[in-house]
Amino acid sequence: MTPVAIRLAGLTKQFAHRVKGQVYAVRDVSIAIAPGELLTLLGPSGCGKTTTLRMIAGFEDPDAGTIAIGERDVTHLMANERNIGFVFQNYALFPHLSVYENVAYGLRVQKKPHGEIARAVGEVLGLVGLAGYERQQPHQLSGGEQQRVALARAIVFQPRVLLFDEPLSNLDAKLRVQMRDEIRQLQKRLGVTTVYVTHDQEEAMAISDRIAVMDRGEIVQVGTAESLYHSPANEFVAHFIGRTNLLSARVTAIRAGGVEVEFGGHAVRVPGDGAGLAIGQAVRLVVRPELIALRPPTDKGFRGAVLSRTFLGEKAEYRVGVGDQVFQITEYTRPHGTAFKVGDEVTLVFPTDGMHVLPE
Amino acid sequence: MRRLARDPLVAIAVLLLWLLLGIFILYPLACLLVRAFTDEGGLTLRPLLAVAGDPNNRRAFANSLLLALIVGAGGTVLAFLFAFTAVRARLPPRALAVLDGATWLPLISPPFTISVAILFSFGPRGFITYRLLGIGNFTAYGLTSTALAEIVTYFPIAYLTLRPVLAAIDPNIENAALSMGATRWRVFRTVTVPLAVPGLANAFLLLFAASLADFATPLILAGNSFPVLPTQAYLQITGLFDLKGGAVLSVLLLLPAAGVYLLQRSWVGRSSYVTVTGKAGPQTGAPALAPPARAVLIAACAVVGVAIVYFYALLLYASLVLAFGANHAWTLQHYRVIFTEGLPAIRDTLIIAGIGMPLGGLYGVLVGYLVSRKRFAGRQAMEIVSMINYALPGTIVGIAYLIAFNAPPLEITGTALIIIACYVFRYSPTGIRATVAQLQQIDRSIEEASQSLGARSGTTFRRVTLPLIMPAFFAGLGVVFIRSMTAISATIFLVSISWTLITVRILENMTELALGPAAAFSMFVIVIVFVVIAAIRMLLSRVRAPGGATVETMLGG
Numbered sequence: 001m002t003p004v005a006i007r008l009a010g011l012t013k014q015f016a017h018r019v020k021g022q023v024y025a026v027r028d029v030s031i032a033i034a035p036g037e038l039l040t041l042l043g044p045s046g047c048g049k050t051t052t053l054r055m056i057a058g059f060e061d062p063d064a065g066t067i068a069i070g071e072r073d074v075t076h077l078m079a080n081e082r083n084i085g086f087v088f089q090n091y092a093l094f095p096h097l098s099v100y101e102n103v104a105y106g107l108r109v110q111k112k113p114h115g116e117i118a119r120a121v122g123e124v125l126g127l128v129g130l131a132g133y134e135r136q137q138p139h140q141l142s143g144g145e146q147q148r149v150a151l152a153r154a155i156v157f158q159p160r161v162l163l164f165d166e167p168l169s170n171l172d173a174k175l176r177v178q179m180r181d182e183i184r185q186l187q188k189r190l191g192v193t194t195v196y197v198t199h200d201q202e203e204a205m206a207i208s209d210r211i212a213v214m215d216r217g218e219i220v221q222v223g224t225a226e227s228l229y230h231s232p233a234n235e236f237v238a239h240f241i242g243r244t245n246l247l248s249a250r251v252t253a254i255r256a257g258g259v260e261v262e263f264g265g266h267a268v269r270v271p272g273d274g275a276g277l278a279i280g281q282a283v284r285l286v287v288r289p290e291l292i293a294l295r296p297p298t299d300k301g302f303r304g305a306v307l308s309r310t311f312l313g314e315k316a317e318y319r320v321g322v323g324d325q326v327f328q329i330t331e332y333t334r335p336h337g338t339a340f341k342v343g344d345e346v347t348l349v350f351p352t353d354g355m356h357v358l359p360e
Numbered sequence: 361m362r363r364l365a366r367d368p369l370v371a372i373a374v375l376l377l378w379l380l381l382g383i384f385i386l387y388p389l390a391c392l393l394v395r396a397f398t399d400e401g402g403l404t405l406r407p408l409l410a411v412a413g414d415p416n417n418r419r420a421f422a423n424s425l426l427l428a429l430i431v432g433a434g435g436t437v438l439a440f441l442f443a444f445t446a447v448r449a450r451l452p453p454r455a456l457a458v459l460d461g462a463t464w465l466p467l468i469s470p471p472f473t474i475s476v477a478i479l480f481s482f483g484p485r486g487f488i489t490y491r492l493l494g495i496g497n498f499t500a501y502g503l504t505s506t507a508l509a510e511i512v513t514y515f516p517i518a519y520l521t522l523r524p525v526l527a528a529i530d531p532n533i534e535n536a537a538l539s540m541g542a543t544r545w546r547v548f549r550t551v552t553v554p555l556a557v558p559g560l561a562n563a564f565l566l567l568f569a570a571s572l573a574d575f576a577t578p579l580i581l582a583g584n585s586f587p588v589l590p591t592q593a594y595l596q597i598t599g600l601f602d603l604k605g606g607a608v609l610s611v612l613l614l615l616p617a618a619g620v621y622l623l624q625r626s627w628v629g630r631s632s633y634v635t636v637t638g639k640a641g642p643q644t645g646a647p648a649l650a651p652p653a654r655a656v657l658i659a660a661c662a663v664v665g666v667a668i669v670y671f672y673a674l675l676l677y678a679s680l681v682l683a684f685g686a687n688h689a690w691t692l693q694h695y696r697v698i699f700t701e702g703l704p705a706i707r708d709t710l711i712i713a714g715i716g717m718p719l720g721g722l723y724g725v726l727v728g729y730l731v732s733r734k735r736f737a738g739r740q741a742m743e744i745v746s747m748i749n750y751a752l753p754g755t756i757v758g759i760a761y762l763i764a765f766n767a768p769p770l771e772i773t774g775t776a777l778i779i780i781a782c783y784v785f786r787y788s789p790t791g792i793r794a795t796v797a798q799l800q801q802i803d804r805s806i807e808e809a810s811q812s813l814g815a816r817s818g819t820t821f822r823r824v825t826l827p828l829i830m831p832a833f834f835a836g837l838g839v840v841f842i843r844s845m846t847a848i849s850a851t852i853f854l855v856s857i858s859w860t861l862i863t864v865r866i867l868e869n870m871t872e873l874a875l876g877p878a879a880a881f882s883m884f885v886i887v888i889v890f891v892v893i894a895a896i897r898m899l900l901s902r903v904r905a906p907g908g909a910t911v912e913t914m915l916g917g
Contacts, residue, residue, distance in 0.1 A: 059808050078367070079811040086812040092805035096827045105823075106813035157813065 003035035003193050004070035004160050006056065011065035013051055025051045027217040029065070038187055038194040040204040043214035044240070049197045050165055052214070056195060057163050058082050069161055080109075082161075085154030085192075089166040091146045093138040099125070099149050100134035106157035124156040127186065144175050151183065155190065162187065162194040168203065180207050201241050205229075213237050229288075231356055238286045238358065245292070245327050247285040249357070251277050259357060261285060264302065268350060270357045277359065286356040289330040293349040294318065294340055302348040306340050320346060369818045370734050377727060378738070381745050383770065384785045388760035389748065395763050396607045411608045420587040421612055424572055427503065427588060428616070431510045431571035432564045438511060438664065439518030439563055440556070445657045447526040448649055455658075462665035463516035465672055468889040470846045470863050471576030472870065473882050474509045477671035478581065480678055480685070480875075487674060487685075501583030509577045512668060514570045518563035525559030526552075544650055562624065569620045572613065573753030575849035576863075580870060589613045590755040590849065597759065597853065607763060610756040621751045672886075679879035694880035702881065705865040712779050712859070713844035720784040721837030724791020725829055729821065732796045733807070743792075749782075750789035754849025757786055762853045774856035782850050787843040791836015798832045799825075831900050838896045845885050 011029040014022050026048040033039045041049035054060045056067055058079030066075045074082050094102050100121055107117045125131050128148040138146060147167065154162060167183070168176045184207045187194050198204050204211050205225035212222045213236075221233040225241075232238035235246060249263035254274035260267055263285060270285070277283065297303055304322035316339060318329040327348060333339075340346055397403060411417050445451070446459055466474065481488045482500040489500070529552065537547045553560075575590040582588055589609055597606035649657070678684040682691050698706070730736070731743040749757050761782055765772045772778045806828075810820040826833075848863040855864050862881055869878035 057808075057812055059811075078816075079808065080814050080816055082812075083814070084812055086809065088805045088809060090803055090805060092803060092809040094806060094809070094824055096824075105810065105815075109814045109819060153809070153813070 003191050005035050005068075006033040006161060006193055006195065007031075007066075007068040008052070008056070009066045009068075011052065011055060011067065012063050013048075013055060013060060014063050024048075024217040026055070026062075029214075029217075029219055031212055031219060031222060033193060033195065034209075035193055036191045037209045038184070038196060038207060040196045040198060040208040040211045041214055042198060042201060042204040042211050042240070044199055047214040048217040049199075049214050053163055053165055053195060053197045056161070057084055057086050083157075083159050085157070085159035085162045087150050087154045087162070087164045087167045089169055091138075091150040091170075093146055093149055093153075095138055097138075098134065099130065099136045099138070099141070102138065102149055103153045103156050105153065110157065120156055121152075124152045127155075128152045128182075143171050144179065147171065147179060151186070155186070155192070159192070162190075162192050164194065164196040166198055167196075168198070169200075176203070177206075183207065205241075211241075213240060215240075230354075232286060232358070234358060235284065238356075243289050243328055243330075245287040245289065246358075247287060247325075248360075249283050249285040251279055251281045251283055251357075254279060261357060266302075266350065268355060269352060270355050271353060272357065277357070282360040284358040284360055286358060287350065288354070289317070289328040291351045291354050292327060292329045293351075294320070294329060294331055295347045295349055297345040298347045300347075302350075304346055304348060306342050306344045306346060309340065309342055320348065322348065367817050369816075370730070370736065373726060374730060374734075374736050374742075377730070377742065380723075380785075381742065384781050385745055385748050387770075388757070388764035389752075391764040392607055392610070392756065392760035395604060396611045407604060407608045408611065411605065411612065416587065417592065417609065417612070420589050420592045420609075423503075423582075423586055424588045424590075424613070425616060427507060427510070427578075428568045428571040430503075430507045431514065432568035434507065434511045435515040435518050435567040436522075436560055436564045438515045439522050439567075440560065441657065442515075442519045442661055442664070443522035443526050445661045446523055449654050449657055450648070451658070459661060459665065462668045463519050465668055465886075466513045467516050468842060468846070468886055468893065469513075469672075470866055470882050470885045471513075471574075471848050472580055472863075472866055472878070473675060473886075474513045474671055475577050475580040476678075476870070476875065476878060476882070477674050478505055478509050480674050481671075483685075499583075501581055502586050503582075506578050506581045506586065509581055510571050510574055512671070513577065514567050514574075517570060518567050521566060522556070522559050522563050525556055529555050544653075565620050565624045569617060569751075569753075572616055572620070573755065573849060575753075575755055575852070576867070579867070590753060593755050593759065594852065597762075603759075603763065606759055610753075610759045613753050614756055617751065617753050617756070675879050676883055678875060679883050682876070684875060684879075694876035695884075697877045698880050698884060702862075702865055702877065705860050705862050706884070708776070708859050709845060709862045712776055712783070712861070713841050715776070716780045716783045716844050717837045717841045719780070720788040720840030721791055721833045723784055724788040724836035725795050725826070725833045727788070728792040728795025728832065729799065729825060729829070731792075732799045733804075733825070746785075746792055747789050749786045754786070754847065754851075757782065758850035758853035761850070773854070774858060776859045778854050779851050779859060779861070782854060783840055783844045783847070786850060787840045787847075788836055790839040791832060794832035794835045795829050798829050802828050834896050834899050838893065841892055842889050845889050 009030050011026055012024065013026040015025045017023045029048070029052055031039070041052055043049050051060060055062050058074070058077060058081075062075065066073055068074065069082065069084075094105065097105070103121045103124060104117050107120060112120075121134070122131070125133060128151050130145065130148050130152065133141070133145065133149075138149065141149065147170075150167070164183070168179055171179060180203055196204075196207060208225060210222060210224055211228055212219045213228065214220065215236050221228060221237050223231075228237060228241045232241060232244075238244045238246065247263050249261040251259060251274075252262045252267060253260040254277060256273075257271070258269045259272055259274045259277060260269050261283060262268075268285075302322050304320040304327070307319040307321050307326065309319075310317045311333075313333070315330050315332050318327075318331065318340070320327045320329055329348070331339075396407060397405065399406065442459065442463060446456060451459065479500055480486060482505065483489070484500075486500065533555070534547050534551055537551045542550065573590065575594060578586070578588045578591045579594070582591065589612060593606045593609035593613070596602045596609055679694050680690055680692070681688045682693070727742065727746050731739055731746075761778060762773065764770070765778055772781075802825075807820050807824060810824045811817075815823065846863065848861070848867065851861055852864055852867070855861055862885055866878045866881045869875070869881065
């Protein structure tokens with residue numbers, strides 16, 4: 001089966017809110033998902049990502065807009081006519097059916113011959129590492145095993161599209177990492193176009209071809225994990241993808257190959273063509289915590305005091321106060337006993353590139 | 361509506377159900393109201409004012425309310441005593457089973473059972489008054505005995521609603537109060553009872569409604585000096601052949617019944633404290649009762665339990681002797697009578713119950729599924745309408761059916777159909793509620809999963825939903841069977857020469873003073889119902905689903 005594209009155009013859905021009245025759950029969402037791509041919808045709870053996914057699946061009717069899968073407009077098709085595999089947050093296994101019957105369900109609905117069903121179910125259970133589990137009942141399985149059954153059930157009938165709704169949120173941390181790698185490998189192997197919903201930015205970065213960040217019902221930025229990290233479109237994305245320091249700065253010069261900005265008496269160059277910026281304009285400077293280096297105190301530069309230090313193994317996270325501003329700084333672990341301690345005076349050294357400018 | 365158009369099966373089911381609800385619930389009620397509020401000159405309040413002007417009827421109205429208040433209060437206290445003991449006294453399993461058994465008996469008995477036993481005990485030649493105490497002319501009729509009989513008959517309904525409420529109170533809330541230095545008695549007063557208030561209110565309203573609607577007990581025990589509305593309406597129709605007068609009297613009964621129904625919906629329905637935190641707390645033990653309190657509770661329950669068992673033993677004894685109170689020679693003659701002369705009634709009842717049972721089960725599951733899982737215009741209206749005949753006192757339903765189906769276009773009086781329809785639409789709401797409750801436990805995503813795997817709504821219902829709501833189906837079906845065997849208030853108006861019921865035969869036996877056969881019939885019903893419940897309980901244990909209905913669902917009113 002050749003992969004198909006998914007196209008959302010102007011997708012909108014309103015809900016009646018108990019306090020706020022009619023609110024947009026999803027507002028004018030348009031995006032084209034390439035054949036075979038894994039796109040993640042990422043955002044905090046209530047941002048509309050799950051509603052968007054459920055409209056693609058056909059569980060919710062959009063108030064406006066269209067959904068196309070491949071060449072076909074499916075906006076008005078029932079969920080059972082869309083040929084979509086859906087993996088639910090709570091797995092939604094049929095509690096009264098065995099593992100075998102759960103996985104076989106979609107094939108039975110299609111009235112496939114018995115032999116074919118048995119072969120397909122056996123194959124897919126092998127694929128997700130559950131060969132031999134055919135006769136188990138769902139309640140006898142661990143969370144991870146239930147997750148695999150849900151996955152097997154969603155892919156066994158070769159759907160044209162796979163949809164995941166926070167599939168890993170009920171698993172413990174180690175298993176979550178393992179399962180997300182397996183899902184990614186399986187998705188690549190099957191080459192099936194996939195939309196994946198999560199609120200976990202690390203999971204999104206690990207699994208996706210591209211990420212669409214959503215906020216209050218709208219897509220605010222689409223891109224690869226790296227482009228979102230290095231060039232966030234606004235403060236929301238900057239804060240949501242990774243940790244960040246936002247500094248007030250002013251544009252001092254715009255040249256070919258970079259913009260010069262000044263903050264706290266320091267001039268730095270930021271890559272970019274300066275489009276939309278004017279000299280003298282107030283901007284926000286996005287500085288990722290790992291870009292700032294801590295040095296023993298000097299007379300020049302930013303001097304501050306260590307407010308807290310959280311040791312996390314390969315790295316440590318510092319909060320350093322400079323004047324009334326607090327910086328987040330990540331430092332890779334040094335030889336034992338040489339790290340800064342709470343109360344130490346330090347100087348912050350800023351990089352010459354790698355920073356990003358947002359209009360104020 | 362777009363969804364309905366895409367889902368013709370649901371549309372057809374909805375239309376079909378509305379047709380049935382219209383014919384068997386709305387149409388009879390409309391006929392009753394039209395009959396009560398019109399005369400030759402059109403719309404009028406004259407019949408109502410005439411009936412209300414009769415001091416006898418006004419007394420019946422006041423008596424009904426008084427009786428309902430006493431039964432509501434007394435039954436709630438008794439039920440709380442039993443429920444609290446069951447939940448907190450740490451009874452050994454065997455003792456708990458006895459406690460449950462004592463509350464089960466009144467629930468599975470035909471309506472006159474306790475009344476007859478009270479007559480046997482306190483009547484002119486009663487076992488207690490005459491035999492033990494030597495009082496010859498004791499009056500066993502009136503408010504006291506009626507209230508006593510109704511409390512014993514109906515408090516188990518309240519027990520079944522209160523017990524889960526008490527069991528669901530997170531023990532850690534009480535432990536928290538204890539840890540802050542409160543005494544056990546203070547915790548009981550300031551934490552336990554307030555948390556149970558919604559349950560207590562609900563129990564009171566259930567009992568109030570049950571007493572208001574009770575027809576059988578006052579008919580036997582109230583006597584001439586204590587008329588109540590349901591019996592007055594019945595006598596108006598069967599004694600004076602005044603259908604209109606009976607209709608108007610039953611409308612009087614409608615007022616307090618509707619009041620209770622609205623109170624229950626608007627107030628009790630919303631104020632449950634139990635699930636405030638969503639997740640049930642860990643099953644840590646509740647604070648232990650003080651030993652003297654525990655002893656008092658157990659003793660009180662034991663006294664009531666013994667009284668109930670005594671009533672039934674007496675009934676069994678009466679069915680096995682020639683003439684209770686006069687000739688105590690052992691005999692099986694009464695059983696011979698019910699299996700010869702009484703056989704048509706037994707056969708009719710079993711046929712009616714047997715046909716109504718699957719229909720009622722299916723109807724309950726279907727309505728419950730549609731109103732809780734599908735979106736269509738008039739969904740809430742359907743839920744409310746489907747509950748009407750259940751909430752109305754049986755007397756009203758019976759008279760309404762009598763008026764509606766006695767004449768074309770739907771002339772079905774005298775057939776089995778009218779009795780079956782009456783039972784199905786009156787007693788399936790338990791199945792509807794059980795289905796709704798069960799579906800609340802089943803995450804919607806399970807059905808969505810089926811849909812995303814390509815299944816149409818009919819397939820999803822048949823292969824996923826239906827197996828999961830099997831317990832509700834069996835519970836609904838069980839209720840229709842039990843009530844078909846034991847109910848009388850509505851169907852007393854609907855029996856005919858060709859189709860009669862055991863409960864009606866019991867009443868006839870009592871009026872003919874043939875108490876032996878009446879007792880034998882009662883024992884027969886109890887045994888049959890018990891066997892059916894045991895069978896359903898076995899089935900339920902095999903199809904157990906999360907949050908599933910239990911046998912208790914079936915018995916709880």
